[in-house]
Amino acid sequence: MFWEKEFETLRRKDLEKLQVDRLKKTINQAMESPFYKELYAAKGITAERISDVKDIRELPFTTKQDLRNHFPYGFLTQPKKEIIRLHSSSGTTGNPTVIFHNRHDIASWANLMARSLFCAGIRDTDVFQNICGYGLFTGGLGFQYGIERLGCLSIPAGAGNSLRQIKLMRDYGTTAIHAIPSYLGRLYEVFQAEGLDPRKDTDLRIFVIGAEPHTEEQRRRIEEMFGVKAYNSFGLSEMNGPGVAFECTEQAGLHIWEDAYLIEILDPETLEPVPDGEFGELVMTTLDRQAMPLIRYRTRDLTRIIPEPCACGRTHARIDRIAGRSDDMFIIKGCNVFPMQVEGVLLRIPEVGSDYRITLEEINGADEMIVEVEVKKDWFNGDIARLEKLTRVITSQIRDEVLAKPIVRLVEPGAIPKGKGKAVRVIDKRKQIATQIQTT
Amino acid sequence: MFWEKEFETLRRKDLEKLQVDRLKKTINQAMESPFYKELYAAKGITAERISDVKDIRELPFTTKQDLRNHFPYGFLTQPKKEIIRLHSSSGTTGNPTVIFHNRHDIASWANLMARSLFCAGIRDTDVFQNICGYGLFTGGLGFQYGIERLGCLSIPAGAGNSLRQIKLMRDYGTTAIHAIPSYLGRLYEVFQAEGLDPRKDTDLRIFVIGAEPHTEEQRRRIEEMFGVKAYNSFGLSEMNGPGVAFECTEQAGLHIWEDAYLIEILDPETLEPVPDGEFGELVMTTLDRQAMPLIRYRTRDLTRIIPEPCACGRTHARIDRIAGRSDDMFIIKGCNVFPMQVEGVLLRIPEVGSDYRITLEEINGADEMIVEVEVKKDWFNGDIARLEKLTRVITSQIRDEVLAKPIVRLVEPGAIPKGKGKAVRVIDKRKQIATQIQTT
Numbered sequence: 001m002f003w004e005k006e007f008e009t010l011r012r013k014d015l016e017k018l019q020v021d022r023l024k025k026t027i028n029q030a031m032e033s034p035f036y037k038e039l040y041a042a043k044g045i046t047a048e049r050i051s052d053v054k055d056i057r058e059l060p061f062t063t064k065q066d067l068r069n070h071f072p073y074g075f076l077t078q079p080k081k082e083i084i085r086l087h088s089s090s091g092t093t094g095n096p097t098v099i100f101h102n103r104h105d106i107a108s109w110a111n112l113m114a115r116s117l118f119c120a121g122i123r124d125t126d127v128f129q130n131i132c133g134y135g136l137f138t139g140g141l142g143f144q145y146g147i148e149r150l151g152c153l154s155i156p157a158g159a160g161n162s163l164r165q166i167k168l169m170r171d172y173g174t175t176a177i178h179a180i181p182s183y184l185g186r187l188y189e190v191f192q193a194e195g196l197d198p199r200k201d202t203d204l205r206i207f208v209i210g211a212e213p214h215t216e217e218q219r220r221r222i223e224e225m226f227g228v229k230a231y232n233s234f235g236l237s238e239m240n241g242p243g244v245a246f247e248c249t250e251q252a253g254l255h256i257w258e259d260a261y262l263i264e265i266l267d268p269e270t271l272e273p274v275p276d277g278e279f280g281e282l283v284m285t286t287l288d289r290q291a292m293p294l295i296r297y298r299t300r301d302l303t304r305i306i307p308e309p310c311a312c313g314r315t316h317a318r319i320d321r322i323a324g325r326s327d328d329m330f331i332i333k334g335c336n337v338f339p340m341q342v343e344g345v346l347l348r349i350p351e352v353g354s355d356y357r358i359t360l361e362e363i364n365g366a367d368e369m370i371v372e373v374e375v376k377k378d379w380f381n382g383d384i385a386r387l388e389k390l391t392r393v394i395t396s397q398i399r400d401e402v403l404a405k406p407i408v409r410l411v412e413p414g415a416i417p418k419g420k421g422k423a424v425r426v427i428d429k430r431k432q433i434a435t436q437i438q439t440t
Numbered sequence: 441m442f443w444e445k446e447f448e449t450l451r452r453k454d455l456e457k458l459q460v461d462r463l464k465k466t467i468n469q470a471m472e473s474p475f476y477k478e479l480y481a482a483k484g485i486t487a488e489r490i491s492d493v494k495d496i497r498e499l500p501f502t503t504k505q506d507l508r509n510h511f512p513y514g515f516l517t518q519p520k521k522e523i524i525r526l527h528s529s530s531g532t533t534g535n536p537t538v539i540f541h542n543r544h545d546i547a548s549w550a551n552l553m554a555r556s557l558f559c560a561g562i563r564d565t566d567v568f569q570n571i572c573g574y575g576l577f578t579g580g581l582g583f584q585y586g587i588e589r590l591g592c593l594s595i596p597a598g599a600g601n602s603l604r605q606i607k608l609m610r611d612y613g614t615t616a617i618h619a620i621p622s623y624l625g626r627l628y629e630v631f632q633a634e635g636l637d638p639r640k641d642t643d644l645r646i647f648v649i650g651a652e653p654h655t656e657e658q659r660r661r662i663e664e665m666f667g668v669k670a671y672n673s674f675g676l677s678e679m680n681g682p683g684v685a686f687e688c689t690e691q692a693g694l695h696i697w698e699d700a701y702l703i704e705i706l707d708p709e710t711l712e713p714v715p716d717g718e719f720g721e722l723v724m725t726t727l728d729r730q731a732m733p734l735i736r737y738r739t740r741d742l743t744r745i746i747p748e749p750c751a752c753g754r755t756h757a758r759i760d761r762i763a764g765r766s767d768d769m770f771i772i773k774g775c776n777v778f779p780m781q782v783e784g785v786l787l788r789i790p791e792v793g794s795d796y797r798i799t800l801e802e803i804n805g806a807d808e809m810i811v812e813v814e815v816k817k818d819w820f821n822g823d824i825a826r827l828e829k830l831t832r833v834i835t836s837q838i839r840d841e842v843l844a845k846p847i848v849r850l851v852e853p854g855a856i857p858k859g860k861g862k863a864v865r866v867i868d869k870r871k872q873i874a875t876q877i878q879t880t
Contacts, residue, residue: 084594086595086612088611100593134581135597148525148546153520156527156581157575158575164530171512171538
């Protein structure tokens with residue numbers, strides 16, 4: 001079952017041919033923008049130089065800094081009159097990143113979103129509750145337009161207010177939910193506090209989770225708690241937002257829509273392609289965006305191509321779950337550490353509760369990684385020896401994973417402050433001004 | 441200049457003919473729902489009985505209580521599969537009111553919204569910042585779809601965070617804004633605090649204000665502060681949300697889209713039609729909604745038809761600004777009072793600041809109306825006599841307007857708590873449990 005069989009199951013050869021055609025079109029379109037016009041003129045780049053997808057390697061990269069430097073209209077290829085929406089990053093100072101969409105772009109995005117949801121088994125008979133912020137954040141309107149395009153009954157619930165979310169689910173028989181994974185753990189706690197069991201007291205069957213890194217263990221835990229299938233969604237606002245790559249019902253990697261995006265996986269240091277199957281930085285080129293095409297955009301997300309064909313029949317490449325970001329990585333005691341690695345360890349330990357936080361701090365002249373870990377509710381029974389034993393277990397397993405020894409501190413459930421949006425996992429106090437690394 | 445000249449300028453005779461056709465269709469459609477099926481069968485009502493718009497008077501009314509009693513699907517005419525969105529009132533207990541829309545309904549609503557914005561002088565060259573909550577509140581998605589349908593550059597800003605709102609306006613050259621009127625006063629204060637003048641430091645030219653009652657004085661004050669034209673918008677979620685009636689550039693009443701809504705103005709006591717020009721309760725029938733038609737829905741909003749034809753050339757009736765609601769009205773010392781009346785008085789007094797609050801309370805065995813009034817910033821210079829004089833002026837002017845003598849208390853600017861959404865204007869402490877009358 002496909003949303004658009006003719007595109008989703010294109011033979012690789014034909015898909016590449018389509019990509020070359022669309023890439024040439026995209027280059028011509030991009031050259032209508034001040035940024036690419038100047039850049040490509042200086043380098044003598046024209047669409048004629050492209051006759052194979054590999055030829056994209058001759059083109060220069062585009063970075064988030066380029067977007068900021070040429071804010072707001074440097075990448076715009078059309079008069080403002082043609083544009084019908086912008087999404088921009090938040091903040092009240094400095095240049096945000098902004099993406100402009102014309103009517104074609106919004107329709108194309110909605111279609112990709114519908115294709116993504118269909119691919120995860122969602123149908124027009126589903127009742128889809130979109131639990132995420134609307135407004136400038138792309139998860140709200142991005143999903144909304146896709147849900148409606150697919151023909152589900154959409155409930156534009158927005159973020160927060162778990163009691164109300166549960167009431168909506170029960171009032172309207174919600175079968176599918178989009179939310180960030182860390183929220184779902186909290187939501188389950190509210191179900192429990194209300195004496196409700198989502199397996200019996202709701203019609204939930206499918207979750208779509210994204211916008212926040214999470215591990216396979218976390219996904220499985222969510223599936224068990226709610227008795228649903230949870231599918232990974234990947235997107236980034238520079239590439240519209242959600243609807244870039246999505247898991248099919250095989251749950252074995254995320255199909256990235258190659259008729260809309262040309263992807264490369266590059267070694268983040270050498271910027272040369274890595275072999276299929278190896279991890280590297282995802283670099284993306286829009287192939288179906290008119291108002292603001294981006295060519296060889298460095299996403300900073302680390303993933304790999306899953307080389308085998310997918311059992312579902314879709315020919316579009318699958319990427320693995322995002323293994324981290326160059327920006328997320330921190331160095332402690334000389335080791336490169338991704339927060340995801342720590343999270344993966346914690347999720348395998350049954351005594352561990354729903355939240356953790358990493359603080360990097362200078363203690364007695366040495367940099368230390370402090371990992372605060374919430375224990376499960378009612379686990380601590382006053383037995384200090386039990387606390388110490390669990391602390392030792394966590395310490396050694398994290399050290400085995402990241403090679404640096406952490407200072408582990410067990411805390412009560414709920415002791416780690418929970419924000420409304422994405423969880424802040426790492427606080428680096430080693431710099432003069434504490435910076436928060438928000439994992440994306 | 442019209443969005444849909446063929447509909448907006450229909451001769452009254454032809455408009456009525458269209459209404460009769462659509463009303464018959466609507467009755468047939470409505471009878472697919474459990475509620476109307478039973479109701480109309482019991483009363484022997486069929487579409488055949490309608491040959492003139494006046495024949496609608498033979499049909500029974502529909503009330504908010506009917507919607508609640510037949511929650512959630514009693515008014516639904518189609519299988520859930522056909523529905524692509526719901527909007528529902530908030531709350532975590534009791535039955536909310538919910539409206540279901542199919543694909544046709546969403547497209548029709550977006551078109552009415554685009555027509556409304558066009559009618560207020562907004563064009564596809566405008567940059568439109570939608571400052572209101574998204575999600576289940578109809579103002580967010582309702583405006584969003586209309587702005588995009590019209591072809592403006594939409595900024596889905598959401599509510600709150602005034603500094604960020606101002607940055608968005610300045611970054612992208614916002615020319616048009618939708619917001620609730622009470623927010624705009626606060627926004628202006630933030631402009632001032634930042635040393636900015638919206639007249640010089642922005643490209644703003646049009647405001648659309650609604651979702652909250654306000655007076656002509658308040659509108660004029662907003663226009664002066666920002667150097668813009670402010671147009672009134674009227675809608676209610678049971679009739680989709682925004683896009684029901686809108687001011688044209690004549691600013692002389694709101695055109696109510698009679699090809700989509702059949703309207704009646706009835707005496708709220710006798711439920712008989714009042715003559716054109718006289719105030720009564722607005723009763724509405726959807727003429728272009730498929731999933732959930734509502735017939736003779738009692739809005740509880742008090743308004744009147746403005747009888748003269750409009751200079752703009754649109755033939756659709758104009759309604760006057762909403763003069764209050766049966767639900768809003770309170771009785772004090774035997775007088776019927778609408779909060780709007782008090783507001784109207786306060787806005788004519790130059791020393792008065794941006795907020796006020798009415799508290800109804802038993803004092804020494806007598807019911808009293810306490811009106812707290814914020815004075816303008818820097819107005820109070822320590823001169824007690826000045827305070828007393830202003831208090832006397834306000835007291836007597838309110839008494840002249842509502843016929844009951846209030847207790848007026850002047851307070852510092854900012855002293856009245858400001859919520860995020862609609863301003864709470866009346867607190868009635870006379871009942872055992874304090875109820876908040878939220879003016880809608």
